[in-house]
């Protein structure tokens with residue numbers, strides 16, 4: 115499942131083809147993904163003013179006071195087919211010879227610069243058209259915690275969010291009211307980097323541990339962004355390339371393999387139905 119680095123990698127790849135661009139042609143080929151999809155006519159002709167990210171949502175601010183919310187779900191991905199030879203007019207676009215559509219290409223957004231295809235075999239993704247003024251009170255967005263890479267996400271902020279929580283720190287980090295965008299991979303990796311056992315009760319972390327954990331979360335996410343995210347099963351860049359952070363995993367998906375730091379076999383257990391990986395020596 116794409117996590118923050120994969121979503122941000124996708125946003126960065128889409129932005130040059132969308133920001134400031136008019137959606138000259140829009141095709142929506144399914145009535146519903148996880149929720150009903152908007153009608154193509156409501157999006158066609160609009161200009162994308164800004165493409166930004168909140169948690170794992172990509173948000174396109176449109177020029178009609180609506181925002182298009184995009185979520186990659188479990189298996190969603192974009193492919194970008196740039197038009198060659200500069201900007202194209204809508205009449206030229208209808209003749210433009212991009213490759214045939216693939217199965218599960220559910221939405222096609224065409225600007226003067228490129229054709230962007232959203233493909234989602236498992237259909238857990240989302241395309242929603244939301245009034246921009248109502249964005250911050252939308253059920254998907256209103257209770258989100260801080261962005262992990264924002265300067266405002268500090269050890270003190272994390273400690274306050276964890277206060278009184280008796281659940282294990284690993285699943286608690288994946289709760290997006292505590293911090294957004296930290297999923298299974300990056301929760302395990304950040305806890306390893308901070309030397310914190312994933313089973314410890316979240317509310318028992320000291321201020322020092324919270325500060326170390328916040329620094330580790332930022333470092334791990336930034337490293338993942340720098341390497342284009344992690345490609346396990348489905349994730350690909352809009353350019354078709356894979357991410358490479360999976361080559362940097364210290365604990366995730368390494369059960370039984372030696373810890374790179376101390377040589378002890380990495381352990382695996384299940385927290386809240388998700389696999390957790392840790393080193394019993396480095397994360398006492």
Ligand SMILES: [Zn+2]
Nearest residue numbers: 373376393396
């Ligand atoms: Zn170790």
